[in-house]
Amino acid sequence: MVRLNRIYTRTGDAGTTGLGTGERRAKCDGRIEAIGTVDELNAAVGLARLHASAELDASLARIQNELFDLGAELATPETDEPPAFERLTLIPGQVERLETEIDAMNEALEPLRSFVLPAGSPAATYLHLARTVARRAERVMVALARQDGERVSEVALRYVNRLSDHLFVAARIANDNGRSDVLWVPGKSR
Structure with missing residues (x-):
């Protein structure tokens, strides 16, 4: 059970933050960057929910909870030592x-005839924004996984990769099943 009595603790004033294990890391550390980007992705999904249909909103609500799970997984890095508690993964x-x-x-959806611009209905536009943040989260997580001494689970990497695909297709659904997609016209303004 999570319990937050105080919002500020002053423990981060010197530029560090704590992981779920109690370890302190610099706020510019790759793991903290990954956690922060997943948090930003969660906020972008929240924006999309403001405009989503009831069916899509239920899916996005579940995704938001899963993104918190992903943040918890990133905040408790896997080690060779037996964990003091069960890690959420x-x-x-x-x-x-x-x-x-x-x-x-x-x-x-009809098959695509061109690339889709991140536009259309408000729900679709916010879903495209969330999709781009998901892609950045994936890049940051891959970079973290490639650092010596760092681990990121294969499932976490697959999840965030698949989530960006999910958000793309959901954006097309929000654009009247793709009928209101704004398609890229190469060289249109030349």
Whole structure:
């Protein structure tokens, strides 16, 4: 159970922050960057929810909770030592659920004839914004995983990769099943 009695602790005033393990890291550390980017992604998903249909909102609400789970996973790095407590980690079923939802949403869409610009309805535009933040979160997590001594689970990397696909297809759904997509016209303004 999470319990927050005070919002400010002053422990980060010197430029460090604590992980779930109690370890302190610089606020510019790659792991802290990954956690922060996932948090930003969660906020972008929250913006999209303001304009989403009820069905899409339910999916996005679940995704927001899963993004907190991902943040918790990143905040408690895997080590060779036995953990003092059970780590919260994403599981393959969460990736599979995203894939199932992508496939179901994609059935309602016409095949793409061009790249889609991040525009259209407010819901679609915010979903595209969330998609771009998901891509950045993925890049930051991959960079972290490639640092010596750092680990990021394969499931976490698959989840964030699949989530950006999910958000793209959801944006097309929010654009009247793709009928209101704003398509890229190469060289249109030449």
